[in-house]
Amino acid sequence: MEISRAQASKDINAYISDHPDHLFYDKSARTYVMGAGFTPHYIVIDPAEHLESLAAVAKGASVANADWLVDHPDILRLSLPARGLDQAIVRAVIHACMQKRSLEITYQSMSAETPSRREIEPHALAHDGFRWHARAFCLKDQVFKDFVLSRMMQAALGGPATRAPEQDREWTETITLQIAAHPKLSTGQRRITELDYGMTDGVAELVVRKCMLYYNLKRLGLDTCPEPRLPQDQHIVLRNADEVFAALGRKGP
Structure with a gap:
């Protein structure tokens, strides 16, 4: 919504009147800037979200x-290979999820040498930080599992789905990861690690859906034993490793 210059000036002056020393006019920059005593009063912006x-x-x-995002520094992110997503296949998967229908796909898994025909019932999408997956019930294996979208070579909508998303226990159930700084770090290194991961009393708790547990552990470097790695390379450890790995059906590292 646009406002007039006169209204904007009135609002700014009212703010300065209510909160002196929080805002002042910089004549050289010809704009209003924050004062040394500025603190937010009306909204609090999450830094990560910003x-x-x-x-x-x-x-x-x-x-x-986006109009409120005035300062735009240069920003770089990792360069990752583009995933080979087919527009028609992605559209079919989304339609199957929204319309509660089955999907007949030709799928190349890494456990088989050649593609195979599958009938699945997708109900959601998930991203592991690198790849997109369809969370779906597999009629062949009779279990809910993940199917990588880029490994689907063909996809065609089928009939009504026979399973409800609520039946996917690994999708509905969660587990909490208790993350702490590596105990072999120095006091200063532990402190900065606690700040880096937003820990409270030395622990950060991360609630994860069980179907995303493996991907979260891998992304955090917690999927293997931390002992062979230097603490300076693996800054964090998992305090409740036995509970977490039991949820994956195996012993902790």
Whole structure:
């Protein structure tokens, strides 16, 4: 919503009157800037959310209230290989999820030498940080599992799904990861690690859906035993490793 210059000036002056020393006019820059005593009074912006918005704007994406993002520093992100996503297949998967229908796919898994025909019932999408998956019931294996979208070679909508998303226990159930700084770090290194991961009383708790547990552990470097790695390379450890790995059906590292 646009406002007039006169209304904007009135609002700024009212703010300065209510909160002296929080805002002042910089004549050289010809704009209002924050004063040394500035603190937010009306909204609190999450720093991580703000940085994500800046990164999205830098990529040319549409971001809500982007007009308020005045300062745009240069932003770089990792260069990752583009995933081979087929438009028609992605559309078919989304339609199957929304319309509660089955999907007949030709799928190349890494456990088989050649593609095979599968009938699945997708109900959701998930991203592991690198790849997109369809969370679906597999009629062949009679279990809910993940199917990598880029490994689907063909996809065609089928009849009504026979399973409800609520039956996917690994999708509905969660587990909490208790993350702490590596005990072999120095006091200063542990302190900065606790700040880096937003820990409270030396612990950060991360609630994870069980179907995403493996991907989360791998992304955090917690999927293997930390002992062979230097603490300076693997900054964090899992305090409740036995409970977490039991959820994966195996012993902790």
